[in-house]
Amino acid sequence: MLHQFMMEKSYKYYKISRVDMAYWLLKTEPDEFSIDDLEKLASGVEPWDGIRNYQARNIMRDQIQVGDLAFIYHSSCKQVGVAGIAKVVKAAYPDPAQFNPESKYYDPKSTQDNPRWVCIGVKFEAKFSNLVSLKEIKANEQLLDMALVKQGRLSVQPVRQSEWKIINKLANKN
DNA sequence: GCCAACGTTGGC
DNA sequence: GCCAACGTTGGC
Numbered sequence A: 001m002l003h004q005f006m007m008e009k010s011y012k013y014y015k016i017s018r019v020d021m022a023y024w025l026l027k028t029e030p031d032e033f034s035i036d037d038l039e040k041l042a043s044g045v046e047p048w049d050g051i052r053n054y055q056a057r058n059i060m061r062d063q064i065q066v067g068d069l070a071f072i073y074h075s076s077c078k079q080v081g082v083a084g085i086a087k088v089v090k091a092a093y094p095d096p097a098q099f100n101p102e103s104k105y106y107d108p109k110s111t112q113d114n115p116r117w118v119c120i121g122v123k124f125e126a127k128f129s130n131l132v133s134l135k136e137i138k139a140n141e142q143l144l145d146m147a148l149v150k151q152g153r154l155s156v157q158p159v160r161q162s163e164w165k166i167i168n169k170l171a172n173k174n
Numbered sequence B, C: 001g002c003c004a005a006c007g008t009t010g011g012c
Helices: A035-040 A054-062 A134-139 A161-173
Strands: A004-008 A013-017 A023-028 A045-048 A069-074 A081-094 A118-133 A156-159
Touching: A023 A081, A023 A161, A035 A069, A035 A081, A035 A118, A045 A081, A054 A118, A054 A156, A069 A118, A069 A161, A081 A134, A118 A134, A118 A161, A156 A161
Parallel strands: A023 A069
Antiparallel strands: A004 A013, A023 A156, A045 A118, A069 A081, A081 A118
């Protein structure tokens, strides 16, 4: 099986079998950072920081690679759904926010020698003219196995190649 | 290592 | 703003 992932339920760990690239989904609250903010970035590269969940961290640390593509998903807002695509341009590195007492992502238990949290660097790739809503996704039988549907709260999650294609198709139709 | 209490996510 | 689902913490 290519570009697919298996889930070992007991470990709550998604293991990707990859050939050359893989697909992901990154959640963001558009009030804080949206696909438009990503598009407008002068520097191009956005540190995907502030992830404070071990499962999400492990996926970034162990599996996401430069060149992978990710859906940008807008959550906790009026229009919930997949808003566009980003490209991974930087592999996992320690999230600087964890060391900054001023940051809301500050973690006093994290040290420079033994950082607890990582982030990745992403770059704008595309914006969907109309987002693919969560409702549409849930209405599609072929998307019911998505982590997005099965495990609502994971902020960094894998996407199967088949799911990637279907959602792109839905985006083009909208 | 169990599990109750508590905190957070995120759809609605 | 409500609340279900689930993650985290900490006492024992």
